[in-house]
Amino acid sequence: MTPQQIALVQDSWKKIVPIRDMAALLFYARLFELDPSLRPHFRKPLDQQGRKLMGMLGTAVGCLGRMGEITATAGDLGRRHAAYGVKDEHYDSVAEAFLWTLEQALDTDFTPELREAWTVAYTTLANVMKDAANDPAFSQAVA
Template identity: 35%
Template sequence: MPITLSNQELALIEQAFTMARSEELFAQPTLFYEKLFERDPNLRALFREDIAGQGMRFMRTLRTIVTALRQLGGAQEVLEPLARTHGALGVHAQHFETMGEALIDTFKELLGPDFTPEMEAAWRKAYREIADAMIEAGKID
């Protein structure tokens, strides 16, 4: 399943990610997981105790995905192994919606009003396409 984002959407995604990195996204690696567990405390059981380390891996993976979105087929190459890993860890299709909302919450907290409605819409579209591709590639139920 190809990712179908316009150049404008890609620019907004990259801009928001760059801004979030400058706002200490990598210095707050647990923020995404705090938002995730606020939305669904039951998801905590899927993760090891080292949430800070997991958070750093998540941020590196997110950076890799953002970079790969501009490369033809690049996102698929990143997403397929990631999808298999998520499926093996017990992630289900319904968890992706919660993860997407936690990601949006993270951007909103880090960037405040600088996270524009256009950026949010671009991230929501990208996340939905990424999640759908992962669910399909990982045969996640």
């Protein structure tokens, strides 16, 4: 990510934090609308799951530019998601729902440049998670 993209994501995140509970509920509603097959993967109440999601996102946003600080955590998260049955293709639905949520929450502040910055940030994190989940050593341990 470029320094400008990092700044865009971090600045926009400050606008999401005050409405994070609402944003999380919007996200999950959109995610299940896009891919109803994902609903059974979420056993905890969505308000609890939303708090976890927003906490993880806040940590990730804070570490942009210093991905080494979150790579191990993201890898562990990716492996846990794989154990829950999450597949690589599910990350596309999550990306679409997440970007839609940002667009709803930020309205006119969600510019094409900001969309691109968030896309890069999400893709970077998702790739770390998928790589960890697809690690042959992990696959053998789960099998």
